[in-house]
Amino acid sequence: MKHSNKTIGIVAHVDAGKTTFSEQLLYHTKSIKQRGRVDHKDSFLDTHTIEKERGITVFADQGTFLYNGSTYYLIDTPGHVDFSPEMERSIQVMDYAIVILSAVEGVEGHTETVWQLLQKHRVPVFFFINKIDRVGADSERVINDIKHNLTTDVYDITSELIDGSLSEELIEFIAEKDEELLDAFMEGKNDQAYWKAAMKKLIQTNQLFPCACGSALQDIGMKSFLEKLDLLTEIHYSQEEAFSGRVYKIRHDENGMRITFIKALSGTLQVRDEVSYEKNGELYEEKITQVRAYNGSTFKNVNEGSAGELFAVTGLSSASIGYGLGTLKESRS
Structure with a gap:
């Protein structure tokens, strides 16, 4: 398998659990030995004095990890509306973004701002509904929230790709996005590789937005999300051309x-x-x-x-x- 470099941005409204999510990815891929937390002032990515004092992410910092033959550059961006210029600059270099939403609060004001910036710069998006362990969590309500406020092209992949294959329901959702795909579906094409490639392309072209649910703090659904993120992202850069x-x-x-x-x-x-x-x-x-x-x-x-x-x-x-x-x-x- 060809090695690839992928820049993944982690974006969210403040307090949706963005930095904890980033730390879990770094921990699972053995990039860091222990997980920190912003509110405990010991997180790996929030190293600036202001961040430690305020317990929030102010600057866009980056972590690096290796997974399944690819190098991932993880950009943890500020979630506070005051720091959105810093975030927009980071968005411009992202290959994909993961928008973190709280399963309790759902889509918030800044989430919509973030979404508009990602659409402006045509960055493919994955959603992660976090904090499903909290009192008042309702991931189904949040998915409906996304459909109502952001995009109807969202699909919950939490229970998908468990054995590496797509369900009939997901294939049908993919097929509805494109006439050629719809023809293939109607003809009963059941080649999993074909549908996975189609899904990747739809994600890349902002026509499909996968969504998964879990808890970064309790490490619920993190490993599964990482596997699916790796499977559904693809990017090619040319080493041969001039710099x-x-x-x-x-x-x-x-x-x-x-x-x-x-x-x-x-x-x-x-x-x-x-x-x-x-x-x-x-x-x-x-x-x-x-x-x-x-x-x-x-x-x-x-x-x-x-x-x-x-x-x-x-x-x-x-x-x-x-x-x-x-x-x-x-x-x-």
Whole structure:
């Protein structure tokens, strides 16, 4: 199986359990040894002082894990409405997003804002209805909430793909999305590989939004969700083409050094490579002095970053968030 890099964003209204969900994924894939919590001030992704003080996610941080031959870059975004510009910048580099909803509160104001941003940037979405262990939880009500406020193209996959196959009901739902698929269904086509490939494509093109239920805190449904996420996501980046990338975050390290976070869209960027970008009509060419692979607040120096990967570099003095690098000339604010 071909290795692929997938950037998955975790987005939600504040307090829906987003960071706990992210920690569970990292824990299940042995990326971290123990699970922390934002409210306990010991979570892996919320390392900034403000986050520890307030017990909420303010900055979009990232974790990395390996699963089933793929490298996953996990971006945990702020759920608080005050920090949505930070979130929108992160959305622009996501391959897929997981929208976390509370099984008690359902679709909230900020969830709708998040949804609109994801639709604007055409990011495929999975829903995870969290906190099903809480008093007042009602996942069926939340699914109806999603249908009423966000999209009718949602389908509950909690009980699907248990043995790797799709139910007749799900196949029928998939078939209704496309005339060619409907013909295949009417002709009685029961090739599971065909329907899984069709489902993947519908997810990629924002025509189907899988949904699953569970509890991140109690670790209910997390392993199953991860398996399905892996099975239903696919992304291909070209390593062979010239380097292109987008800046999605700027930080300064403890020494005051400017760290530029990049999503590589094609090719490879190595230490000592020259990178070009435009700013205010002027062309800049600067040398990369370091390439860093981050996981939470820790990083290791590496020789290069490749297509589909998230990494950080030093050496770029003026490239701002949203800027296109290399052959990607178009920038987004």
